[in-house]
Amino acid sequence: MYYIIVNPASKSGRGAKIWSELQPVLDKKEIAYKVFFSKGVEHITKLVRDLSTSLLKAESDFILKLIVLGGDGTLNETLQGISDFNRVQIGYIPTGSSNDMARDLGLPRNPCEILENILSCTEPVLMDLGCLTYDQTAGRSGGQTDGQPALKRYFSVSTGIGFDAAVCQEALVSRFKNILNKLGFGKLTYLSIALKQLLLARKVACTITLDDERQINLPKFLFIASMIHQYEGGGFKFCPGADFRDGLIDICAVGNIPKWLILIALPTAFSGEHYRFEGIDRYSASKIHLETSVPLWVHTDGEVTMKSSSITITCEQKKLHFLI
Ligand SMILES: Nc1ncnc2c1ncn2[C@@H]1O[C@H](COP(=O)(O)OP(=O)(O)OP(=O)(O)O)[C@@H](O)[C@H]1O
Numbered sequence: 672m673y674y675i676i677v678n679p680a681s682k683s684g685r686g687a688k689i690w691s692e693l694q695p696v697l698d699k700k701e702i703a704y705k706v707f708f709s710k711g712v713e714h715i716t717k718l719v720r721d722l723s724t725s726l727l728k729a730e731s732d733f734i735l736k737l738i739v740l741g742g743d744g745t746l747n748e749t750l751q752g753i754s755d756f757n758r759v760q761i762g763y764i765p766t767g768s769s770n771d772m773a774r775d776l777g778l779p780r781n782p783c784e785i786l787e788n789i790l791s792c793t794e795p796v797l798m799d800l801g802c803l804t805y806d807q808t809a810g811r812s813g814g815q816t817d818g819q820p821a822l823k824r825y826f827s828v829s830t831g832i833g834f835d836a837a838v839c840q841e842a843l844v845s846r847f848k849n850i851l852n853k854l855g856f857g858k859l860t861y862l863s864i865a866l867k868q869l870l871l872a873r874k875v876a877c878t879i880t881l882d883d884e885r886q887i888n889l890p891k892f893l894f895i896a897s898m899i900h901q902y903e904g905g906g907f908k909f910c911p912g913a914d915f916r917d918g919l920i921d922i923c924a925v926g927n928i929p930k931w932l933i934l935i936a937l938p939t940a941f942s943g944e945h946y947r948f949e950g951i952d953r954y955s956a957s958k959i960h961l962e963t964s965v966p967l968w969v970h971t972d973g974e975v976t977m978k979s980s981s982i983t984i985t986c987e988q989k990k991l992h993f994l995i
Pocket residue numbers: 678679680681682683709710711712713714715741742743744745746748766767768769770973974
């Protein structure tokens with residue numbers, strides 16, 4: 672039995688459309704499944720938490736097989752609901768706007784082909800799981816529902832603090848995203864928001880501590896992306912060569928480089944060539960602690976819940992069981 676989670680709203684309705692193409696394939700093959708549609712922010716987490724609590728408790732050797740249709744954010748909300756990662760296998764069909772996980776995994780473009788691969792997968796691929804802890808919290812995202820946001824969040828692609836998270840935060844609450852997505856110009860949303868956020872961004876100080884040992888002080892920084900996969904933000908190869916099985920988080924730290932030069936450096940990140948600019952540096956560690964001089968937005972896989980001035984990021988090696 673497969674439990675299918677569909678975010679019908681991903682890429683402004685593409686999730687629902689792709690599901691309508693895949694459902695007949697499952698029916699024709701007489702595959703047993705139950706499908707659930709997310710209704711809004713945090714509903715996916717609740718759906719998965721309910722499923723994983725009830726089904727895993729009922730039988731001690733039960734393996735929950737999920738198939739998730741959505742973007743990286745849908746996958747992120749799914750992770751927050753999983754109670755035992757050793758007993759949950761995830762098949763993922765990208766229907767979002769950015770799809771950075773799918774890009775790195777080199778998933779086929781055709782959703783039917785991805786579904787076939789998931790159904791025939793007998794040995795899940797083990798992937799690293801990131802875990803972010805907010806050691807301090809400040810302002811909350813307007814996209815969140817009532818209740819205190821969790822102080823710990825898992826991520827499968829990346830987490831970022833500063834400019835990249837501010838872009839995600841604004842995109843989450845932007846009314847134009849839906850309109851531009853429907854017109855097929857989804858990328859323009861991020862481009863226009865990114866330009867605005869770049870103009871607004873104040874560079875603040877940050878201390879990076881790697882594996883409780885090495886300290887790097889950045890008197891001014893724009894953003895720090897901590898990544899399991901290579902891509903973030905819809906194709907920016909911020910961490911070329913990042914290996915999703917090595918137990919390490921790769922870091923792209925954009926420090927004190929002039930804003931006009933960022934405009935030149937950022938496009939080179941599509942091919943991972945941004946490290947030739949002075950002020951952009953890379954590191955890797957299995958544990959990272961970041962302290963910033965003022966609270967800034969933080970994202971996990973593009974989802975933003977809070978601002979923080981103190982976060983800890985760890986990597987749990989090969990904790991995610993993926994059906995590919
Ligand atoms: N029915 C729904 N209506 C509106 N939003 C939803 C619904 N179900 C889930 N969501 C929200 O959708 C977001 C996840 O979207 P996701 O990132 O997967 O796709 P996307 O926004 O199209 O892609 P991207 O983030 O790559 O631009 C989450 O914030 C989740 O809370």
